[in-house]
Amino acid sequence: MDISEDALLVAIRKVLSGAGPEVRVGVGDDAAVVAPGTGDLVLTTDALVEGSHFTLATSTARDLGYKAIVVAVSDVAAMAASPRYALCALTLSGSVDAAWVMELFGGMREACDEYALWLVGGNLARGSEVTVAITAVGEAAPGRARTRDGARPGDVLVVTGALGAAAAGLRLATVPPRAPNADERAASARLARPVARVGEAGVLARHGATAMIDISDGLTLDLSRLCAASGVGARLELEAVPVAPAATQAEALGGGEDYELLVTLPGDAAVTGAADELREAFGVSLTRIGVIIEEGLVAVSSDDDESPLEPTGWDHFRDA
Amino acid sequence: MDISEDALLVAIRKVLSGAGPEVRVGVGDDAAVVAPGTGDLVLTTDALVEGSHFTLATSTARDLGYKAIVVAVSDVAAMAASPRYALCALTLSGSVDAAWVMELFGGMREACDEYALWLVGGNLARGSEVTVAITAVGEAAPGRARTRDGARPGDVLVVTGALGAAAAGLRLATVPPRAPNADERAASARLARPVARVGEAGVLARHGATAMIDISDGLTLDLSRLCAASGVGARLELEAVPVAPAATQAEALGGGEDYELLVTLPGDAAVTGAADELREAFGVSLTRIGVIIEEGLVAVSSDDDESPLEPTGWDHFRDA
Numbered sequence: 001m002d003i004s005e006d007a008l009l010v011a012i013r014k015v016l017s018g019a020g021p022e023v024r025v026g027v028g029d030d031a032a033v034v035a036p037g038t039g040d041l042v043l044t045t046d047a048l049v050e051g052s053h054f055t056l057a058t059s060t061a062r063d064l065g066y067k068a069i070v071v072a073v074s075d076v077a078a079m080a081a082s083p084r085y086a087l088c089a090l091t092l093s094g095s096v097d098a099a100w101v102m103e104l105f106g107g108m109r110e111a112c113d114e115y116a117l118w119l120v121g122g123n124l125a126r127g128s129e130v131t132v133a134i135t136a137v138g139e140a141a142p143g144r145a146r147t148r149d150g151a152r153p154g155d156v157l158v159v160t161g162a163l164g165a166a167a168a169g170l171r172l173a174t175v176p177p178r179a180p181n182a183d184e185r186a187a188s189a190r191l192a193r194p195v196a197r198v199g200e201a202g203v204l205a206r207h208g209a210t211a212m213i214d215i216s217d218g219l220t221l222d223l224s225r226l227c228a229a230s231g232v233g234a235r236l237e238l239e240a241v242p243v244a245p246a247a248t249q250a251e252a253l254g255g256g257e258d259y260e261l262l263v264t265l266p267g268d269a270a271v272t273g274a275a276d277e278l279r280e281a282f283g284v285s286l287t288r289i290g291v292i293i294e295e296g297l298v299a300v301s302s303d304d305d306e307s308p309l310e311p312t313g314w315d316h317f318r319d320a
Numbered sequence: 321m322d323i324s325e326d327a328l329l330v331a332i333r334k335v336l337s338g339a340g341p342e343v344r345v346g347v348g349d350d351a352a353v354v355a356p357g358t359g360d361l362v363l364t365t366d367a368l369v370e371g372s373h374f375t376l377a378t379s380t381a382r383d384l385g386y387k388a389i390v391v392a393v394s395d396v397a398a399m400a401a402s403p404r405y406a407l408c409a410l411t412l413s414g415s416v417d418a419a420w421v422m423e424l425f426g427g428m429r430e431a432c433d434e435y436a437l438w439l440v441g442g443n444l445a446r447g448s449e450v451t452v453a454i455t456a457v458g459e460a461a462p463g464r465a466r467t468r469d470g471a472r473p474g475d476v477l478v479v480t481g482a483l484g485a486a487a488a489g490l491r492l493a494t495v496p497p498r499a500p501n502a503d504e505r506a507a508s509a510r511l512a513r514p515v516a517r518v519g520e521a522g523v524l525a526r527h528g529a530t531a532m533i534d535i536s537d538g539l540t541l542d543l544s545r546l547c548a549a550s551g552v553g554a555r556l557e558l559e560a561v562p563v564a565p566a567a568t569q570a571e572a573l574g575g576g577e578d579y580e581l582l583v584t585l586p587g588d589a590a591v592t593g594a595a596d597e598l599r600e601a602f603g604v605s606l607t608r609i610g611v612i613i614e615e616g617l618v619a620v621s622s623d624d625d626e627s628p629l630e631p632t633g634w635d636h637f638r639d640a
Binding site: 006024025028029030031032033034035036037038039040041042043044045046047048049050051052053075076078079081085087088089091120121122123125126127128129131133135136137138140142143145147148149212213214225229 | 326344345348349350351352353354355356357358359360361362363364365366367368369370371372373395396398399401405407408409411440441442443445446447448449451453455456457458460462463465467468469532533534545549
C-alpha cells in the first residue's frame, strides 16, 4: 500500500462524512454507536471474494463497492426489512493502491445513499486477495420480518422482475461480443450493479407474503432452500419463468446474483394486488411461476410434462 | 471442500443450536432477526486473515474461532458496552475440510458462551486463503458508550493487566524454545486465546473513564490514536508500563494483540477506586502509566529524561 493504515482511514472517513442524527459514533472509534429504532433488528453479513466473485481486471473498484453493499442490502430486503447501517471488513492485497480503495468506498457510499443506510464502521486487513465483507443492519416492525419458512401448500409462487441477467452478464464478460446490443449491455450492467428489492419486499409483505428469499444463488437452488425451510414442495412451471432479454432459460433457472425476490403469496387475489402495486410504484413486474405443494420439487414443461426438479445453482464449495 | 455448502450449513447450525428468547430468527435465513434492547447499539467488525494474522500450521481451528470472536468482543468492550450478537463472514480455502470448519465454529461457540453473546448469522465463501470476519453487536446504556475522544489534559493514563504477552507468544511461535517455561507457555496461550476486558470496561466507565481504547495494535500506536482523537498529548512513563513476564519492554510498548484496555481517568482517586474494584472483582491489575497533556507525545525514562515518543506498532500496510 502506498499510504499508512491511519492515513488511509482518515481519507476513507472523508468519503463517508455525513451521517444522520441516529449515528452517535461513526467510523473511527473501536466501534460505532447508533440509537436503536423501535423495531426488530435484522442482521446479515455477506462477502465478495476476489477470484470467486470478481476479478480486479473485470470489476472497477466503484462497481465492486456498490455491489458489495447491494448484496447485503438484498438480504435485509428479503426479510421485508429496511436497511439502516453497514459495516465493512476489507482485506486488501498488494495489487490495489489507495486510489483504488477510495473508489471502492465511493461506490459503497453511492449504494448507501441510494438505499438510505449509513456505513458506520469497518476494518482494514492485508491479505493475498481482496475481500469485501459487508454486514448490514436493518429494521423491521416487531415480529413482521418475513422468513423462508412460512410457505404453505396452495400458496402461489411468484418472482419479481426477470431472471438470468447477471448470469448472462457473466457469460458476456467471459466471451465479450464484438458489438454488444442493448440487452447485452443491460445484462452486463446488472451483473456489475445489481438491484436490491427493498421497497418491493415491503409491498409483498403487505399483500400477505408467507415466505420470501432473494435469488442470490439461482432460482432452483434458492427455491429448494425455501421449500426445505418451510417443509413443503413446489411445482415450478418452467415456461412461466421470466427470462431476462439477453439470458437463456438455463441462466434464468440456475444463474445466481440476480437478487430478485422469490415469494409465496396466499392466493391469486394477493398476486394480482401485489403485481398492480409493484408495477405502479416501481415499474417492476411480478410473475406467477408455480405453486407450493405438500412435498417434492416438480418441474412442469409447456406440454404439462412433469419431471423431478434438480436444483442447479451456485454452491461455493462445488469443485470448480 | 468435502461437503456441499448446504450440508455444511446444516452441520454448522447444529454446533450453534440454542439461542435466547431475544433471537427471533437465527442462522439459516437471509438475515437474523433479534429483538432490540433498550440501549444504544454498538457495531464493530474485525477480520483475521490467513498469512497476516495466523497460519493454518500454527493455529488450531478451535483457537482461531475463539480468538476471532474475542477480538471483535474486545472492540465492544472498549466502548464500555456489552456484547449481544455476532455474525461471521467466512472465506474458506481448499486447505481446510468440513471437520476443520466444525472445529472453528466450536471455538466461536466457546467464546460466545464465555462472553454471553449469540452467533446469529454468517456467510460462506471460497477463496485462496482463509478469512474469518466477525461482526459484533453490543449494547450500551443510552449515551453511555465510551469513545476515544474524551481525554483531557490532567487525566491519568492507565492500562489493565500487563502488556507484551501476545508479542512474546508470536516470537516464541517463530523460534520455539526447546522447553518453554510457565511464563512462555502463558504468553503463547495469550496469543492463541486472548481476553476481552468486558466487565473491566464497565468498572472503568463507572469510575469516570474519559476515553477508552483496546490495545490491539500496540500501546504506543493505540495511545497516539487516542490522543489524536481527543486532540491532546500524553506523557508516558516507560518504566511504569507493566511488562508481561515472558515479554521484553519493546514488546510491551509496541506489540499488538494484547487487547488490554488503555484508559484515561479523571484523577488519582478514580484510579485507586477502579484499581481496587478490578483487583477484587476480576483479579486484574490497573497500572498508572502516564498523564494526558495539552499536546505532543513524550516518553519519560526512569531517570526522568524526556524524549519524543515515536509510535511503533502494527500497521497493516507497512511493507513487510
